[in-house]
Amino acid sequence: MTDTSPRALVTGNSSGLGLGLSHALLDRDYRVYGCSRRGCAALADRVTDVLCDLTDLDSIGPALDQLLAGVERLEVVILNAGILGEIEDMSRLSVERLREIMDINVWANKVILDWLLASGIEIEQIVAISSGAAVLGNRGWGGYALSKASLNMLCRLYAHEFTGTHVSAVAPGLVDSRIIDTLCEQTDIERFPALKRIQDARGTDTLLSPTRAAERILEALPSLREFENGSFVDLRQILAPEEYAALMARGNRPGH
């Protein structure tokens, strides 16, 4: 690897999509920086890694100071770390629990973006991993849907403040990860009908392996830059229009 290698930051690199992204970036000769609570043991000798609990907002700055010391340019930043929370009705979720989900899925990203702005690191592209849940509003997706909708707006707002950087929020499609494991364990399909689509996706091409999902995101980076700065883009719009149309047509009407 030479000093001119492109550089990437991936948050939440210990499993699922973040681990897949780290693999795929290394395959493309990126120098990869990352953070999570568990660490990226699978790629320990190949990524530069720092342990960080992103819910501890005050710890993020010092962790990034350590992780990115001496880095002057990042070709891509992927804000991937996130949690699902519970599949539950909004009325049964406490504000305290919603705050915890917002802390990791939204406010940690705000702190990271503020740190990056202040750092003066030249950044070509920022991609925040969002979800179709940000717009679907399906019953049960409470804290997750709220947080991803907020993340989409966070990206739109920060696009004004990062000059020379393209910012987007991107829904990757269904990725076989711990989040899908949790969704497949849920049994109350009558109350939360959107679970069925996800559980039916197991064993089909609709459910992407983390590596495949990561490759799709990296392949889409140039196309994303053609969208208005700050946009939310569901990759299925570009790559699987029929799947996307079916998803949107299914609707989320109250009582369904």
Ligand SMILES: NC(=O)c1ccc[n+]([C@@H]2O[C@H](COP(=O)([O-])OP(=O)(O)OC[C@H]3O[C@@H](n4cnc5c(N)ncnc54)[C@H](OP(=O)(O)O)[C@@H]3O)[C@@H](O)[C@H]2O)c1
């Ligand atoms: N799976 C899907 O179908 C799907 C669809 C749409 C969007 N997404 C989004 O994709 C992203 C990755 O999720 P995934 O599906 O790959 O699930 P995952 O395997 O659970 O990965 C989540 C990652 O976030 C990190 N993370 C969670 N809480 C953290 C914390 N407090 N501090 C630091 N890191 C934390 C985890 O690391 P540690 O546990 O080691 O801290 C892990 O590396 C999420 O933003 C998710 O919303 C997933």
